[in-house]
Structures are given as C-alpha cells and as structure tokens.
Amino acid sequence: MEQGTEPLEIHVRHLMDYGLTSYEARAYLALLRRETFTAAELATEAQVPRQRIYDTVANLIARGMARDEPGTIARYSARDPEGVFAQLQATKQRELDQLSAHAAEILSEMTHVWQDGQRETAPLDYVQVLRDPLRIEAASIDMFESAQHSISQLCKPPYVLPGNEVPLAAATRVGASGGTVRGIYEDAQLSNDVLLDEARDFGGAGEQARTLPSLPVKMAVIDGRRGFIALPDPIAGHESVTVLMIDHPAYGTLLELAFEQLWQQSQPVEFGSSGADA
Numbered sequence: 001m002e003q004g005t006e007p008l009e010i011h012v013r014h015l016m017d018y019g020l021t022s023y024e025a026r027a028y029l030a031l032l033r034r035e036t037f038t039a040a041e042l043a044t045e046a047q048v049p050r051q052r053i054y055d056t057v058a059n060l061i062a063r064g065m066a067r068d069e070p071g072t073i074a075r076y077s078a079r080d081p082e083g084v085f086a087q088l089q090a091t092k093q094r095e096l097d098q099l100s101a102h103a104a105e106i107l108s109e110m111t112h113v114w115q116d117g118q119r120e121t122a123p124l125d126y127v128q129v130l131r132d133p134l135r136i137e138a139a140s141i142d143m144f145e146s147a148q149h150s151i152s153q154l155c156k157p158p159y160v161l162p163g164n165e166v167p168l169a170a171a172t173r174v175g176a177s178g179g180t181v182r183g184i185y186e187d188a189q190l191s192n193d194v195l196l197d198e199a200r201d202f203g204g205a206g207e208q209a210r211t212l213p214s215l216p217v218k219m220a221v222i223d224g225r226r227g228f229i230a231l232p233d234p235i236a237g238h239e240s241v242t243v244l245m246i247d248h249p250a251y252g253t254l255l256e257l258a259f260e261q262l263w264q265q266s267q268p269v270e271f272g273s274s275g276a277d278a
Contacts, residue, residue: 021178031078144170149179175206210266225252
C-alpha cells in the first residue's frame with residue numbers, strides 16, 4: 001500500500017457512513033486539497049472515472065458540500081468541512097429519528113402479517129423457513145447474487161455457505177458500483193488468524209468493517225428488502241441451523257433499523273491488508 005493511501009481510505013469509509021458513495025467521498029476529499037479544480041483535474045486527483053465526475057460533482061453540490069465557481073471554464077471548490085459535517089450529521093440524525101419513529105408501526109404491521117400467516121395452510125410467498133443445508137445454500141447464493149446497491153451483515157457463526165466466494169463476489173461488485181457494503185464482526189473472530197484473513201478479503205473488496213464484543217444473531221440484509229437470520233439449534237448448536245428468509249420491504253426496513261443501531265454502537269476496525277464466511 002502506498003504511503004498516505006490508508007488514511008485516505010479511512011476518510012472515504014467514514015464519509016460513506018454518512019450516505020455518500022465512494023466516488024462522492026473521494027471527490028470531496030480531493031476538492032479539499034486545492035482552491036479549485038476543473039472537472040478533468042478533479043477526476044484525476046480523486047481517481048473517479050471521467051464519465052462519472054460530472055454527476056458526482058452535481059451530487060456534492062446538491063448536498064451542499066461543493067460549489068461551482070464562475071468563469072469561462074467550469075471550476076469547482078469544496079465548502080467548509082465544519083459546516084459540511086454539521087449538515088451530514090443532522091441529516092443522518094433525521095434519518096435515524098425517522099426510522100425509530102416508524103419502527104413500532106412497521107413491527108405492528110409485520111406482527112399482523114405473521115399472525116395471519118399462522119392461520120394459512122401454505123406459507124406466504126415471501127417467507128421461507130429453511131432447515132435443509134442444500135436449500136439454505138441455494139437460497140443464500142440467490143440472495144447475494146441479487147445484491148445491487150447495499151449489503152449489511154452481522155458476521156458470526158453459524159455460516160450458511162461453505163466458502164466466501166459468492167458473498168465476496170457480491171461485495172466486490174456492489175462496492176465497485178458505488179454501493180455500500182458493511183459488516184459487523186465479533187471481537188473473538190478477529191483474534192482468529194483464519195477468520196481475520198477472511199475478513200481482510202472483504203475489506204479489500206470495499207467492505208466497511210466494525211466490531212462488537214458479541215452479536216445477537218447471524219444476519220444479512222440485501223438492498224434493504226431481502227434478508228435472512230440464521231438461528232442455531234439451542235441444543236445441537238451450530239450443527240443444526242434454521243434460517244428465516246424473507247423478501248419484503250417492511251422486513252428489510254426493520255432489519256436495517258436493527259443493523260443501524262448496532263452499527264452506531266460498534267467500533268471501526270481497519271485491516272492492514274489482504275471477510276468472514278457468510
């Protein structure tokens with residue numbers, strides 16, 4: 001890794017925590033380094049593709065993070081970071097407040113759906129309760145391969161896939177397209193050399209990683225609407241797993257709220273170089 005690259009990546013990931021894409025974060029950090037940039041100069045400095053720089057700068061201007069300077073050639077500059085961060089924090093807090101305000105309503109609606117479903121002889125199309133390992137593996141692969149703009153995971157046993165290939169490919173694809181990939185790990189996992197190396201793979205794919213002493217369940221949320229929770233048998237342990245898979249926007253919103261609350265409590269972790277099994 002080149003000198004100075006690691007702090008830049010940390011700043012990029014911190015800005016992405018506030019909802020920016022990786023391109024937007026890189027462009028804003030580049031704008032801070034000089035009074036003004038042309039679009040071409042900024043694309044080079046921020047390492048953003050030329051064809052994406054104009055919409056990236058337009059988004060920063062719309063967020064109040066940049067301004068276009070008058071002149072015959074369009075030039076761009078950064079707004080004061082202190083004011084920018086105050087605005088980003090206020091926006092994030094409003095989003096969290098809105099999620100919290102809707103949580104009780106969403107939970108009530110889902111409870112009614114679940115109670116109605118208990119009276120049905122056939123399961124609802126968007127709900128699957130899986131115990132067979134082959135069906136769990138197939139459904140998990142389908143879910144990760146469908147990911148387009150976000151992946152949020154609580155990373156702990158029981159693992160529902162035998163290897164990292166599918167979730168790692170999904171993380172790489174989503175991250176490269178400017179999406180958000182986040183994972184929360186348990187402290188004990190990162191003390192294990194094998195699991196630490198796997199977590200580094202996901203960090204290299206663009207995953208933002210954090211850690212907590214313990215996590216309640218293994219969970220993944222895909223694009224804010226699909227997700228699963230893996231529950232080990234309380235007697236048999238990780239050898240026997242039941243996986244609840246649901247494809248429903250209300251369910252996804254509820255899981256995202258749960259993930260967001262844990263994310264706010266967790267601590268950032270940086271992997272030196274080189275994720276955990278899904």
